Amino acid sequence: MRVRRLAAWTALPLAVTLGLAACGSGGGSGGAGDPDAAVRIEIAEPQHLVPTNTNETSGSQVLSALFSPLVDYDEANKPHEVAAESVTSSDNKVWTIKLKPGYTFHNGEKVTADNYLDAWNYGAYAPNGQNSSYFFEKVAGYADLQGEKPKAQTLSGLKKVDDLTFTVTLTEPYVDFKTMLGYTAFYPLPKAAFSAPGVLAEGYEQAPIGQGPFKMKGNWQHDAKVEVEKYDAFPGQQPKVGGVEFRIYQQPTAAYADVLSDNLDVIKTIPTENLSTAATDLGDRFQQSPASSLQVLAFPTFQKEFSKPEVRKAISMAIDRDEITKSIFKDSQQPARSFVSPVVAGYRENTIGTAGAFDPAKAKAMYEAAGGPKKIELSYNGDGGHKDWIDATCNQLKANLGVECVGNAEPKFADLLTKLKQKQSVGLFRMGWVMDYPSMENYLGPLYSTNGSSNYYGYSNPEFDKLLAEGARAATEDEAIKKYQAAEDLLAQDLPVIPLRYGQNNFGHSTKVKNVHVDLFDRVDLLKIERA
Template identity: 85%
Template sequence: MRVRRLAAWTALPLAVTLGLAACGSGGDGGSGESDPNAAVRIEIAEPQHLVPTNTNETSGSQVLAALFSPLVDYDEAHKPYEVAAESITSEDNTTWTIKLKDGYTFHNGEDVTADSYIDAWNYGAYAPNGQNSSYFFEKIAGYDDLQGESPKAETLSGLKKVDDQTFAVTLSQPYSEFKAMLGYTAFYPLPEAAFSAPGELAEGFEQAPIGQGPFKMKGTWQHDAKVEVERYDAFPGERPKVAGVEFRIYQQLTAAYADVLSDNLDVIKTIPTENLSTAETDLGDRFLQSPASSLHFLAFPTFQEEFSNPDVRKAISMAIDRDEITTSIFKDSQQPARSFVSPAVAGYRENTVGAPGEFDPAKAKALYQAAGGPSKITLSYNGDGGHKDWIDATCNQLKANLGVDCVGNAEPKFADLLTKVKAKQPVGLFRMGWIMDYPSMENYLGPLYSTNGSSNYYGYSNPDFDRLLAEGASAPSEEEAIKKYQEAEDLLAEDLPVVPLRFGQNNFGHSTKVQNVEMDLFDRIDLIKIEAVK
C-alpha cells in the first residue's frame, strides 16, 4: 500500500508516459515572499499507525516522512540514491554493507547508529510483535526463525553490526533490488527511547514518535483531529522552508476542499470527485496534477465460499464498465486499469487481465449464473476517502448486468476497514488502493498476492506464484527478474483475486498561503520544498 502503500483516498490518474507536468505555474500559486517562521496545514486521513514497521497506509506514511529521513530516496529515473546512508554496497547481491552518514541524531538527542537500524528491523520482523510491514524483512537471513507463535529466535541472523556507523545485511538469497527497498517506511531507524526493554516498544511511543528527520513531534497525536510537527534544527540534511506542519485529519474530503477554498487549509492531497469538474475554475493555477503510482481495485475475500470460484470473480470483473465510470464519475481524469502493476515501473504491460478485463455484460451474466455466484454483493469502502460515488455506480452496474442485489457499505475510516479485512471479518468485496513502496514490479506483486504478503487481505495463495516471485527476486539482472514477475502476473489473470479498476494520478490543490507545492509518486507532499507565503 510512499506510501506509498494502501491509499485511503480515491487518487487520480497516472500519465502512462510519466511525462505529465503540474498544471499552472508548477505549484507556485504566486510569487509571494517566503515566511520561514510559519507552519503549513496539510490534509490527511486518520492514520492507522505511526510506528514505521507498522505503517502501511498513505496518511501515516506522510506523517512519518516528516519525522524520519530514509536511507535512500529516488531520482527522476526512479533509481535509488543515498540520503541517510553514506553508501550501500554489495559484490554478490546477497551481503550488503550499509554505512551511515555522520551527523544524524534523533529528536531526543541520541546519536543514530547501526544499532538504531538493527534494533528497529528486528522489532519489525519478530512475528509476535504483529507489525504490518514485517513481510518486508522476509528477504533477510533468519526471518523464518522469527515467525510463528513461538519463534526460534528473536533477532535476524542476517543483521550484523560492523561498527557504530556500519552494519551488514545478509539476505537468504540474492536480490538485486535490495537497495531500492531501503527507501520504504519499514526500514527507518528507532532510538533507544523507543524500547522499554530489548524488543519491546515503550508505552506511548506511537503517540509521539521520535525520529531523525527534518521535523520533530510537537505534542502528541491528537486522534481524529491532527498531528503537529515542528522543524528540527539539528537535522543535517536539507532544511525545510517552513517552521512546522499541521497534518489535519478529515473524515470527509468535501470539508477539506471547502477549507482550502477559504484558506483555512493549505493543501488538499486529493480533490473530491464531485469537485473535479470545477476545481480548475475554483483554484486556478492552484489546482495541480502530477504523476502517481497508484492502482485502485476491488478485492475478493477468496477464503469465503461464495467468492472462492475464479469464474465468479471473472464474471464480476466483466460486469463492470471501467471506461464508463472513469468518464462519468472521474471526468476522464483517471485511466482505466486492466493490469496488476502500474505504468510507473519497468515491466508494465497493457491488459494483462485479458478477457475478464473487458466489459461484456451478456457473457458476465451467463458465467456468473453457471458458477453459482451469490444473489447479493456488498462493496465495502472507507467513508472518509471520497469513494461513495464510484462505489454506487459500480453497484448499479452489477445490479443491471448480473441481476443481483448490490449494496455499498461505508466503514467510517480507512483504519476501520483495514482492521476488519485484516481480521477476515465478512465485509464482502472491498476497495483497496496501492501506491508503490519502492519502484519495482515486484512491489506490486509480493506484498499484495504472495501467500505471506503484508497486504494480502484476501487470502490468495498460489505456490506457483510464490515460486515465480522468488525466482524473479533472485534473478541476476532486472531484465531476467521482469520475465519471472510477468509470468507471476499472468497467474493472477487466471486466478483474479482482485479486479483492477483504475490507475491514479495526483490531483491536488492548495490555498493562497503556500507555494512550491509538489506531490510525488508515493502520494506525499514534498515537505522540504513547500513554502508559506507572507
C-alpha cells in the first residue's frame, strides 16, 4: 500500500489500540538525541503481520519497518527502485526485476529471487486465504490458483532467471505494474517463514523476519505493542534511531494525552475532540501534511433494504458534509464528492453530482418513495475516534429523513472487518481507504470490483469490471485514466458507498523527537525520524 489501505482512525488510516497511558517513559526511550534510543509510535492492533495478508494501515506501518520494498515513490508519486536494482519491460506485459545485491534477512539468509517467488505464490494461492491475494490477479496463472481445489500451486507467470533476477509475465499489459510493486504484498519472505513448501511456519506472524532496516525485538504483544530494533546489516539507508515501539491504543484520546506528557513520541492522527486545541497544546509539534485517505459510509448492497440506488442516494443527500467537516473536524479534512483522492492523476471534482448536494426535502421524498428502512444503524470501529461524526451523521439522518438512527461501535477495526467478511448484519458502516500505490485504479479495483480484496459491500457491476480491465490494459497512463474515469461514473450511478471526506495528516509528536514526517499512506517515515 506501500501499504495504505483500510484505515481505522477518523483521519483515516488505521489507528490505535490499547491505552498505555501513564506507563512512564519506558520502551527504551533513552536520553535526548541518543541515536540508540527507540521512539514510540501509536498504532492500532494489527489484523495481521504477514505481508500478503496485511491490508490495513497499522499492520503496514509495522511491516514498513521490517521490510524494504522493491520500489518506493518520489515527491511526484513516481516509483524509484529501492530493493530492486531495476524493473523493466518493453511491452508492459513481461517485466524483468533485478535485485540489488547485499540484502539479507534478519536471520542471516541472503535475499534471492526465490524469496519473492515463494512469498508471491503463497499470497496468490486461494486456500491460504490471504487478504491481498487480489494484487497477484494480473500475473499469468493466477486463475489456476483459485477455488477450493486449485489446478496449480504456483504462478506460471513467475520465472527465476538467476539468484538476483526473475521475470513476471502478466495476463495483460499493465502500465502501472512497476508502481504497484511498492505495495506490501510484494515483500519477500525468507525460507524460515515456511515449514514446508507453500506452508507458512506456525508462529512466523508473531515474530516476522524481514529484510528491512529494523528487525523484531521479541514477539508481537497483542493489544499492547510491537517492538523492533535497528538491523545493522541492512545495506540501504540506515535509520537514525535505535528502534521503534509501536504502541497499541484503543482510544485516540489516551494516545494524545501520552504525547502531551512525553510518554508517547508520535500520534499519527489527532483525535477530533482535540483538534481545536492541538496547535496551542503542541505548538510547532502539531503538524499537517497531505494524505491519500478517503472516508466513506458503505452500504451492504446485498441486503434488501439497501439494494436500491435511490435509497442510497437519498441517504447521501440527507448528510451535510460541509457542516460536519467544519463543526466536528474543524476544517482539518475536506468534504468529498468523488471516489478517488485529489492526490492522484485523473481525479475529478464532484463525480457523484446531485447525490453530493445537501437537499433534505428532496432526500426525504426520494427515500420514502423508494421504501427506505425506518431504522438505520451506522457501525464503526470504536478504536478510531469516529463517535463524534457518527453521532452527528445520525442526528442529520433523523432530522432529514425522519428515521431512527443509532451508532454501533465495534471494539476494534479488526472486529468490524471480521463481521463484514462474514456478511453479518451491521447496517451502514464506516470505511477508510489509504492508497496502496499512486494510481486511480487503486481507489477503484480493490474496493469495488466484483472480486476486490476490500469490497465488503457485495457490490458487483460487470460493466465496471470491464472498464477497469480495459484501463489496466491501456498502453499509456492517459488512456488508462479515461477508462478509470468511465468506471467511476458507473460508481456515481450505483453509489455503493457515500464519499464523505478527504483526510489530511494531522499529527503530533513529543518533545523527544524531531524530523517527524507522515506520508500519503499514513506511515511515519522511519528513516527520517530522530531523537531531539
